[in-house]
Amino acid sequence: MTRDRDTPRSGGRLMDMVPHLILMLGVLIFAFPIYVTIIGSTWDAATIGRGNLPLTPGGDMLNNYASAWSESQGNRVMHTPVRIMMWNSLIMALVIALGKIAISIISAYAVAFFRFPLRMVFFWMIFITLMLPVEVRIIPTYEVVANLGLIDSYAGLTIPLIASATATLLFRQFFLTIPDELVEAAKIDGAGALRFFLDVVLPLSRTNIAALFVILFIYGWNQYLWPLLITNSAEMETVVIGITKMIGNGEAATDWNLIMATTVLAMLPPVAVVVLMQRWFVKGLVDSEK
Amino acid sequence: MQRRVIFDNKALPYLLLAPQVAVTLIFFIWPAAQALWQSVHLQDAFGLRSQFVGLENFEAVLSDPNYLETVKTTIVFSVSVTVLSLGSALGLAVLADSKIRAASAYKTLLIWPYALAPAVAAVLWMFIFNPDIGILGRALNNLGYAWDYRLNDGQAMTMVILAASWKQVSYNFIFFLAGLQAIPRSVLEAASIDGAGALRRFWTITFPLLSPTTFFLLVVDVVYAFFETFGTIHALTHGGPGKATETLIFRVYQDGVVNHDLGGSSAQSVILMVIVIALTAIQFRFVERKVHYS
Numbered sequence: 001m002t003r004d005r006d007t008p009r010s011g012g013r014l015m016d017m018v019p020h021l022i023l024m025l026g027v028l029i030f031a032f033p034i035y036v037t038i039i040g041s042t043w044d045a046a047t048i049g050r051g052n053l054p055l056t057p058g059g060d061m062l063n064n065y066a067s068a069w070s071e072s073q074g075n076r077v078m079h080t081p082v083r084i085m086m087w088n089s090l091i092m093a094l095v096i097a098l099g100k101i102a103i104s105i106i107s108a109y110a111v112a113f114f115r116f117p118l119r120m121v122f123f124w125m126i127f128i129t130l131m132l133p134v135e136v137r138i139i140p141t142y143e144v145v146a147n148l149g150l151i152d153s154y155a156g157l158t159i160p161l162i163a164s165a166t167a168t169l170l171f172r173q174f175f176l177t178i179p180d181e182l183v184e185a186a187k188i189d190g191a192g193a194l195r196f197f198l199d200v201v202l203p204l205s206r207t208n209i210a211a212l213f214v215i216l217f218i219y220g221w222n223q224y225l226w227p228l229l230i231t232n233s234a235e236m237e238t239v240v241i242g243i244t245k246m247i248g249n250g251e252a253a254t255d256w257n258l259i260m261a262t263t264v265l266a267m268l269p270p271v272a273v274v275v276l277m278q279r280w281f282v283k284g285l286v287d288s289e290k
Numbered sequence: 291m292q293r294r295v296i297f298d299n300k301a302l303p304y305l306l307l308a309p310q311v312a313v314t315l316i317f318f319i320w321p322a323a324q325a326l327w328q329s330v331h332l333q334d335a336f337g338l339r340s341q342f343v344g345l346e347n348f349e350a351v352l353s354d355p356n357y358l359e360t361v362k363t364t365i366v367f368s369v370s371v372t373v374l375s376l377g378s379a380l381g382l383a384v385l386a387d388s389k390i391r392a393a394s395a396y397k398t399l400l401i402w403p404y405a406l407a408p409a410v411a412a413v414l415w416m417f418i419f420n421p422d423i424g425i426l427g428r429a430l431n432n433l434g435y436a437w438d439y440r441l442n443d444g445q446a447m448t449m450v451i452l453a454a455s456w457k458q459v460s461y462n463f464i465f466f467l468a469g470l471q472a473i474p475r476s477v478l479e480a481a482s483i484d485g486a487g488a489l490r491r492f493w494t495i496t497f498p499l500l501s502p503t504t505f506f507l508l509v510v511d512v513v514y515a516f517f518e519t520f521g522t523i524h525a526l527t528h529g530g531p532g533k534a535t536e537t538l539i540f541r542v543y544q545d546g547v548v549n550h551d552l553g554g555s556s557a558q559s560v561i562l563m564v565i566v567i568a569l570t571a572i573q574f575r576f577v578e579r580k581v582h583y584s
Contacts, residue, residue: 019385020392026382027399030456033414036425040417051423103310110306113297122307129318135517135539136562139546139555140321140328160317163310180295193297222407224521229547240407244525247413256423263413270405278398285404285461286468 034267040260041065045075048256064261072234074255079246082262085239089221090269092157092238096220097213100164105205108171109197113183129165134226142229156230157238161223167212170287174208175201211284214277218270239266322563328556347557356533357541357558364537367451368515374455376507379462380500384492386463387470397467404460408453409521415453416526439527443534446527450535453526454519461514462507469503470496509573516565538562 036055040048043058067074068082111123134141141160150156178201186196227238237245243266246259274281329347331340351357386396403411419427421438430437439445473496481491520539523529529536529544536544542562546555 019388023382023385023389023392023396026378027396030400030403030460033411033418033456036418037414048423051428053423053425055425103313106306107310110303112293114299114303115296116300116303119303122311125314125319126310129314132318132322132563133517133566135520136542136559136566137318137321137325138543139552139559140324141317142547143324144317144321159313163313163318168310176293180293183293183295183297187295187297193299193302196297218405222410222521224407224409224524225543228524240409240521243413244409247416247525251422256417259413260417263410266410267406270407271402274402274405275398278401282401282464282468285464 037260037263040256041264043257045255045257048260049253060257064257065265068258068261068265074258076253077246077248077255077258079258079262080234080237080242082239082242082265084235085237085242085262086265086269088154088157088236089238089240089266091154092223092227093217093220093269095154095158096161096223097216099158099162100167100216101209101212103162104164104167105171105202105209106197108168108175109201111168112172112175113193113196126163126165126168129163134161138225138229145230150230152231152233152236154236157227157236158220161220161226164216167216170208170212171205174205178204207280207283208287210277211280211287213284214273214281215284217273221270242266325556325559325563328552329560332553343553347553348561351554351557351561359533360536360538360541363447363533363535364516367447367454367519367535367537368512370451371454371458371515371519372508372511374451375458375462375511376504378455379459379507380466380504382459383463383466383470384496386467393467393471397464400463401460403457404464406457407521408457408519409525411457412450412453412522412525415449415456419449441531443531446531446535450519450523450526454515454522457522458511458514462511465503465507466500469500473499506573509569513566513569516562 036053039055039057040053041064042061043053044060044063047053047058068079070081070083072079072081107122107126111119145151145156145160148156150159182200183196186200191199222240223238224240227241231237231241239262243259243262246255246262248254328340330342330344332343332346333340382396382400386393386400389396406414416424418424419437419439421427421431421440427437427439436442437445439449477495478491481495486494516537517539519537520543523535523537523540524543527535529540538558539562542555542558545551545558
């Protein structure tokens, strides 16, 4: 075997292994809770409730997932079928992600490609939203949504979260790098502002859009405080909220098998998006914080 | 900053801005103004009449020993989460960076917890550390250590800190690894040829060059610990036992939504807004500086 090229001056093979061992330990610490959760979703409630959960898969996997997915009644807890909650979460995540991108890209286009009265006032107004996360203004925002009659609706779940200073700033930053020659050429060819946006700016922004989509989808899927306030009916529950409602006080004698199956299902979409779109994800994360 | 070549439509820019501005006005500016207004008013029990009371709500909040206790809890919680997640992410990133060929594999294995909701992270930890059914929770009790985070203040705090930090490590790791990979190899090699050991190279070259990243992550992690961990705490301990794990944001929710104390809750919201604005301002000072240097 050849020596590790990465560490030319290291003190032998044994020392080479130490970083790998520590990293493996890190990976293990991250993977262990997930592993136990997956195992938990393959046993019956009684085995888990006795505190005897083995570290190998059990035989109730299909039952648990089928029951969590489509039924609303476990042995001990009532819950909204995961099918419905996942659908709500999906709509919420998609509307928030696509809505934020759409709204931000056109407002960034306005700020970057036009000069008009009050331009900077609007720019700063959008910028302020960056400083007011929903958590610090929950009660008054809730009141506004209630007055508009949007409690327990998809509109109420999504629209108040749809403005995005981060995405607007990111697109504006990118638009400022589009060469003036390109704009001039388009104008000479007789293309108007909308034509230029659709034919040039939008295609050029593909990478930024993909990267932002990953980040914003996860943001939307993982919302907690807002759906907790806005949804009352079981029909509108999102899956992250649903899990904690099923747990209640966290007693031993509850349907832990169903809760764990629901947890695994709730993790799947955002984890899949991160793992499958890793390149965009890292880019989106690093770019959106610049 | 402004482009040289622009389009000269009159109405179009306003139309393009309209949706964003409408959402911002209705759901951001207006509620924030409401919070400010309510924070200096006192409402009667039926919400029919309200009276201007100046800074009384703030005085009431800030002189409430419970609130000060919550401030202390929040500081302990935020400092612990920030230090723990920053420290372990930096350690892992340095190690992964030293194994260039394996770095991207480790990256894939370490970044996905970012995708988990804070509340879901809490559920995973609960399932392992529950004293009745959790594998490790039972193991601790079997070893003779009385473990029940639902009854013991310190253990509850440990649980929320661990669950919140666990989730944030991957975010910090991504940024540290990107920062490390941007450091020129030649500088490190030169130091190595001059006889600087690994530890010395880290403290004299790597760590100073990483300081912009570290500072940025410091602010992000504090914001995370302040606001986004609501789900972690709500799912894991509900602020309990007693008020042992009640942070500022949890208390705003508790006072406003559960106890319907509008004035007090609004005053607390305003205090939180001031904290966020201060943190954002610090962050922007830093961004400015980074732009000037590069």
